[in-house]
Structure formats: C-alpha cells, structure tokens
Amino acid sequence: MASSNLEGFTADISKSLSGPNWLSEIRNKAHSDLDQVEAPDTEEEVWRYSRVNELKLSELTPSSKRPENLTSLPIERFSSSSATVVLQDGWISDITIGKEAEEAGVIICPAGDLEDGAKYFGAALEKPVDLFGYLNRAFGPEPLVVVVPQGTVIKDPIVIVSLTDTNEAVFPRIMIHCEDNSEVKVVEIQTSSNVEAVISPVLEVTVGQAARYSHCVVQNLGAETWQFAHQAVDAGKDASAEFYIAGIGGEYVRTRTDCRLTGRGAFSRINAAYFGEDDQTLDFRTFQDHISSDTTSDLLFKGALADSSRSIYSGLTKIRPEASRTRANQTNRNIKLDPEAWAESIPNLEIENNDVVCSHASTVSPVDENELFYIESRGVPTSVAERLILEGFFNEIISSFPVQEVSAILQEAIVGKLDRRTLNQSEQQL
Amino acid sequence: MTNSSLVIKNLHVSVSGKPILKGVNLEILPGEVHVVMGPNGSGKSTLSYALMGHPEYEVTEGEVTLDGKDILALPSWQRAQAGLFLCLQHPIEVPGVTLESVLTESARAAGRETSTIKKQMLEEAESIGFEEKFLERPMNVDLSGGEKKRNETLQLGVLGARYAVLDEIDSGLDVDALAAVSQRIQGFTHDQNLGVLAITHFSRLLEVLEPDKIHILNDGCIQLTGGPELVNQLEEEGYQVLLGN
Numbered sequence: 172m173a174s175s176n177l178e179g180f181t182a183d184i185s186k187s188l189s190g191p192n193w194l195s196e197i198r199n200k201a202h203s204d205l206d207q208v209e210a211p212d213t214e215e216e217v218w219r220y221s222r223v224n225e226l227k228l229s230e231l232t233p234s235s236k237r238p239e240n241l242t243s244l245p246i247e248r249f250s251s252s253s254a255t256v257v258l259q260d261g262w263i264s265d266i267t268i269g270k271e272a273e274e275a276g277v278i279i280c281p282a283g284d285l286e287d288g289a290k291y292f293g294a295a296l297e298k299p300v301d302l303f304g305y306l307n308r309a310f311g312p313e314p315l316v317v318v319v320p321q322g323t324v325i326k327d328p329i330v331i332v333s334l335t336d337t338n339e340a341v342f343p344r345i346m347i348h349c350e351d352n353s354e355v356k357v358v359e360i361q362t363s364s365n366v367e368a369v370i371s372p373v374l375e376v377t378v379g380q381a382a383r384y385s386h387c388v389v390q391n392l393g394a395e396t397w398q399f400a401h402q403a404v405d406a407g408k409d410a411s412a413e414f415y416i417a418g419i420g421g422e423y424v425r426t427r428t429d430c431r432l433t434g435r436g437a438f439s440r441i442n443a444a445y446f447g448e449d450d451q452t453l454d455f456r457t458f459q460d461h462i463s464s465d466t467t468s469d470l471l472f473k474g475a476l477a478d479s480s481r482s483i484y485s486g487l488t489k490i491r492p493e494a495s496r497t498r499a500n501q502t503n504r505n506i507k508l509d510p511e512a513w514a515e516s517i518p519n520l521e522i523e524n525n526d527v528v529c530s531h532a533s534t535v536s537p538v539d540e541n542e543l544f545y546i547e548s549r550g551v552p553t554s555v556a557e558r559l560i561l562e563g564f565f566n567e568i569i570s571s572f573p574v575q576e577v578s579a580i581l582q583e584a585i586v587g588k589l590d591r592r593t594l595n596q597s598e599q600q601l
Numbered sequence: 602m603t604n605s606s607l608v609i610k611n612l613h614v615s616v617s618g619k620p621i622l623k624g625v626n627l628e629i630l631p632g633e634v635h636v637v638m639g640p641n642g643s644g645k646s647t648l649s650y651a652l653m654g655h656p657e658y659e660v661t662e663g664e665v666t667l668d669g670k671d672i673l674a675l676p677s678w679q680r681a682q683a684g685l686f687l688c689l690q691h692p693i694e695v696p697g698v699t700l701e702s703v704l705t706e707s708a709r710a711a712g713r714e715t716s717t718i719k720k721q722m723l724e725e726a727e728s729i730g731f732e733e734k735f736l737e738r739p740m741n742v743d744l745s746g747g748e749k750k751r752n753e754t755l756q757l758g759v760l761g762a763r764y765a766v767l768d769e770i771d772s773g774l775d776v777d778a779l780a781a782v783s784q785r786i787q788g789f790t791h792d793q794n795l796g797v798l799a800i801t802h803f804s805r806l807l808e809v810l811e812p813d814k815i816h817i818l819n820d821g822c823i824q825l826t827g828g829p830e831l832v833n834q835l836e837e838e839g840y841q842v843l844l845g846n
Contacts, residue, residue, distance in 0.1 A: 540656060545693035545740075548653050549756060550681035550707035559706065563697020563739060 179232035190313040191283040201308030220483045222423045233310035234260045234339040253327040261343035262312045278318040291346040295375040296403035303371040303399040307342040314344035321350040328356040335363035343372040349382040356385040363393040374402040378410040385413040387577040392421035400426045408434030415572045417581040418445030418453045425454040432466035443472040444568040447480025457486035461494040472503040476512035485517040492523045501531040604669040607764040613662035614651040621647040623821035631794040639818035645800045649768040653687040684763030688753040695740040725758035729781045747778035754782045764796040771806040783809035804832045
C-alpha cells in the first residue's frame with residue numbers, strides 16, 4: 172500500500188496548510204483517501220518504462236511553509252507580458268497584473284480570494300488519477316486561479332514562473348478558466364535550482380464556448396529534479412485548446428496531458444519538443460478524448476536523445492461513439508543520437524465511431540543516413556551536418572510556438588545542448 | 602604526367618556484400634566531359650555514390666585520386682572540399698534545413714568568405730532560371746523534379762567544384778530545364794575548367810554538353826570507350842549489339 176511509504180506526508184502537515192475551508196476539506200478527504208491509493212508501479216501500462224519505482228517517497232516530506240527568500244527569476248525577457256505570477260515551491264509568492272489585463276477584468280489570484288474559488292477546483296480533473304494527484308490535493312498550497320472574462324482577448328501572454336528551491340516534495344496547482352469567446356495565452360516556466368525536489372504540479376484548464384486558449388510549458392528544471400506533472404484540459408463547443416511543451420531539463424520528468432474535447436467542434440493541439448542528454452528521462456503520456464462530434468485533435472511530439480538519455484511517448488486517442496466526423500492526428504518522431512540513448516514510442520487509437528479520419532505515426536531512428544550523406548556531400552563536416560539536421564528537425568515545433576520568447580528559449584536550449592555535444596565529440600577525438 | 606585529373610583505377614564496389622563494380626578505370630582531365638552510359642543495373646549509380654563515399658557503398662579494391670590526392674581515405678565532406686561534387690539523381694529532401702545554411706557551413710569549413718553566399722546563390726539562381734522563392738525552402742522540400750536538378754546545378758556553381766559527377770541529371774527534366782541546366786554545366790567546363798563525369802541513359806543531354814569520351818558500363822566494368830559518335834551507334838543498335846552480345 173502506498174501509505175506505508177508516506178511516513179513524511181502526515182495529516183498534521185496537510186491540516187497545517189493555509190486556505191479557505193473548502194480547500195481544507197478537499198485536503199482532508201484526499202489525505203484520508205491516501206490509504207486506498209495504490210502506489211504507481213511500472214507493471215501498469217500508464218507507468219510502463221517510467222522510473223517511478225526508483226522514487227523513494229519514504230525519504231520525502233512535503234513543502235509545508237511559504238518560502239521567504241525569493242530567488243532571481245528568469246522573466247526579464249518577457250518584456251510584453253500581460254501579467255506575471257511567481258510560484259515558489261508551489262506557493263504563490265507574487266502576482267503582478269498589467270494594465271491591459273486588469274482593465275479587461277482578468278482575475279489572477281489565490282483560489283481562496285474568490286467567493287466561488289471552489290468551483291474551479293476539479294473543473295477539468297474531477298478526481299486524481301494517481302497517487303501524485305492525491306498528494307497534490309492533500310498537500311498543495313493554495314492554488315492559483317486565472318479567469319478570463321467572456322469575450323475578452325488578451326494579446327500578451329500571462330507568464331507564470333514556477334520555481335523550486337527545496338529538496339522537498341512540491342505541489343503547485345494552477346486552475347485556469349476561459350469564459351466563452353475569450354482568448355489568452357499562458358506561458359508556464361518550470362525551473363528549479365540544483366535540488367533533488369520531487370514536483371507534482373497539476374494544471375486544470377476549462378475552455379468555454381468558442382474560446383481560444385494556448386499554453387506554453389518551458390520545462391527547464393535542474394539536473395537533479397524529478398517531476399510528475401498532470402495537465403488536464405476540457406474544451407467546450409467550438410473551443411480551441413493548444414498546448415506547447417518544451418522538455419529541456421530535469422532528471423526524470425513525466426508530463427501527462429489529458430485533453431477532453433467535450434463540446435461539438437472543439438479543437439486541441441499538443442506540440443512538444445524534447446531533447447534528452449546525460450541520463451535524463453523525459454516521459455510523456457497523452458490522452459485525447461473525443462467526446463463530441465466534429466472535434467479535431469492534432470498532436471506532434473519530436474524528440475532527440477543523446478548520451479544515455481531516454482524518452483517515452485505513450486498516447487491514446489479515443490473516439491467515443493458520439494464523436495462523428497472526428498479528425499485526429501498523432502505523430503511522434505524520435506532521433507536517437509547515441510547507441511546508449513533510448514526512446515519508446517507507443518501511439519494508440521481507440522475508435523468507436525466509423526465516420527472519422529484518424530492517423531498515427533511514430534518513428535525512432537538515428538539521424539537519417541541519406542540526409543546526412545547529402546549535406547556532407549556539399550562539403551559540410553559530419554558533426555555540423557548532424558547539427559543542421561537536428562535544428563531543422565526541431566524547427567517545425569519551434570516555429571509553431573505561439574509566443575516568440577518561448578520559441579527563442581527553446582531554440583537557445585537546443586543550441587546549448589548541441590554545443591555541448593559538439594564540444595564532447597571534439598574532446599573525444601583528441 | 603599531369604597531376605591534375607580525376608583518376609579511377611580498378612575500382613571494385615560492393616553493396617550489402619554483393620559486388621556491383623568490378624574494376625572500373627577512368628581518367629577525367631579538367632575541362633573534359635566524360636559520359637557513362639549503360640543498361641539498368643550496370644552499376645552507374647553505384648559508381649557515383651562510391652566516388653562520393655556513401656556509407657552503403659563499400660570499396661573493396663582500387664583507388665581514386667583527385668588531382669593526385671587519394672580521396673577514398675576521406676569522409677564525404679572532405680571529398681567535397683577537395684573539389685568533388687555529386688549531383689544526385691534523386692536529391693534528398695531535408696526538412697527544416699535551408700540551402701543557404703548548408704552552403705554557408707561548407708564555405709566556413711573551407712575557410713572561405715561566408716557573407717557572399719547569399720549573393721552567389723541569387724546569381725546562380727538567375728543564370729539557370731531557378732525561382733528565388735525556392736531558395737527559402739528547406740532543402741528540396743516540395744520542389745518538382747526539374748527544380749531539384751536546377752537546385753543541384755546552383756549548388757555546383759556556388760561550391761565551385763573541380764570535378765562533377767552528374768548522376769542522371771537529365772532524367773525527368775522538361776526541355777527548358779534541361780537546356781538551362783546543361784548550358785550552365787557546359788559553361789562551367791569552359792570557363793572554370795570543370796571536369797564532368799555525366800551518367801545518363803539518353804543522348805539529349807549531350808546536345809548541349811560536348812562530350813570528349815563516351816564509356817559504356819556493363820556488368821560493373823567499362824566495356825567500351827569511344828568518341829561522341831558512339832552515342833548515335835548506341836541509339837541505332839542498342840547495348841546488346843554494340844557490346845557484341
């Protein structure tokens with residue numbers, strides 16, 4: 172049973188966390204449920220190939236106090252954000268709302284500041300799907316709520332920086348609601364110092380009728396940090412929900428994304444780029460649930476794996492009986508750069524309606540020999556040719572990101588990793 | 602004896618362990634145009650890939666020197682830097698990689714000026730009727746067959762090779778594209794003394810390119826060498842009669 176490993180996750184700590192009564196009740200319930208929650212195991216399909224069995228929860232305690240010292244933050248480059256939020260060790264430590272967003276009536280605050288804050292909790296994720304979800308409920312500090320009012324278009328992105336600077340277990344929670352016909356972009360920067368933290372963030376997004384939501388995740392955690400992230404989105408009638416993920420840092424980082432296309436005509440997109448090096452493991456699980464008719468989902472994950480790094484892409488696109496005229500694309504491409512690198516790719520379709528257009532594709536291969544030969548045959552040295560191909564490989568994802576600064580961060584991260592690779596190769600040749 | 606030539610001596614090449622070339626001998630001097638013709642499966646494309654060092658083509662015997670330099674010991678990119686260019690029969694599409702970046706990196710590796718690459722590309726594009734908008738596309742992506750061959754010719758011009766191997770540059774080209782490409786290559790042989798090894802099935806390439814020698818490759822060997830008149834003879838008689846089979 173999971174509880175036997177959770178000695179540090181006491182009811183007292185859960186009860187000591189601040190917030191409104193409804194939140195305390197959620198925490199209490201989740202904590203008492205922990206007894207019944209099985210610990211994740213790699214025997215289960217959803218945890219296959221993961222490193223969850225290496226995690227020693229018994230050695231962890233949850234972050235229970237709001238941190239006092241703010242570390243410097245990587246937000247200077249977002250010169251034109253409509254608002255910035257800082258979460259430190261999961262706790263909301265700063266909210267700055269710009270004029271545009273403020274005048275438009277955008278709400279960005281701790282959930283307890285809203286009379287009806289409880290209604291956003293669980294709006295896209297009614298119950299936790301695994302132990303980390305329960306722990307997030309039981310030990311999460313007060314969640315952040317973002318509400319974009321009906322018909323409002325916010326041009327500049329809302330930037331949320333989630334910074335972790337502790338060796339504890341950390342449970343941030345962000346709940347976003349786009350009212351009907353609104354439009355907003357959110358950039359979430361996940362970063363940590365050189366700590367052995369285990370972060371289990373939850374993101375819930377509900378997108379109202381005809382609203383347009385984009386979310387960019389820059390996962391740039393420290394090399395020792397572990398993360399089990401869960402993102403859940405529910406898209407209403409004719410709504411559009413787009414997720415863009417840059418998987419850069421961390422030691423073991425799992426990102427589960429659940430897209431529920433609830434309303435007729437809803438659209439979802441998930442584009443991800445990831446680049447593993449050293450012994451990183453980057454683990455992605457996606458669930459695209461086509462509930463209504465005329466829904467579309469588009470998914471493109473591209474990754475490169477160097478050294479002895481590993482990646483997992485496992486995705487399920489599910490077409491329910493009512494979801495006629497669904498269109499769904501699911502593509503995962505991986506380039507394995509070194510013999511010790513490893514990528515697992517498992518795209519799945521579950522179709523319960525005949526009137527659909529669905530495709531899925533996945534590849535795991537080294538850099539294409541013919542592409543490499545062709546570029547080399549123009550006089551380009553092998554390592555440079557490989558770089559050009561990799562930059563080109565990621566370019567499709569980078570250029571799709573809707574926020575220029577995020578594209579730039581991803582581009583720089585990829586160039587940085589390629590630089591290290593070139594340097595290592597030239598050192599090996601010496 | 603002059604040192605300036607591309608010399609292929611007793612070249613044996615295997616693909617997946619199967620011998621394809623069984624002792625090819627050729628010498629191409631700067632400014633000369635040599636044409637290699639031969640039936641399907643005779644080893645024409647193998648010759649071009651092996652010269653450029655494609656990893657699937659294993660040289661089991663023989664030597665190739667470019668202006669006196671043994672190029673078989675070099676990786677592909679150094680063969681290119683030494684002055685060899687391969688115009689592929691089916692140029693490879695490389696998504697996300699621009700022509701300019703490739704030509705710039707090649708110039709950088711050669712220690713040449715990189716700032717003029719774009720200008721050179723535009724000049725070469727104009728000279729062969731390659732639309733400027735195609736220069737922005739990733740390498741060969743969404744280009745037609747004719748555009749791809751123009752693109753190859755453009756690269757030959759910018760890289761300024763000493764010897765070019767043209768692997769069926771004429772196949773699938775429309776009349777205009779063939780004229781543009783072959784005239785430009787003819788210009789390189791005249792103005793820059795480019796040595797050409799043209800592999801082809803058809804005589805129409807040779808209406809513009811003035812071949813010095815025609816070689817018939819069959820069963821992995823050059824079985825017959827002659828002047829331009831060999832092309833007409835071949836068209837009339839076919840390979841079987843010409844080779845006395």
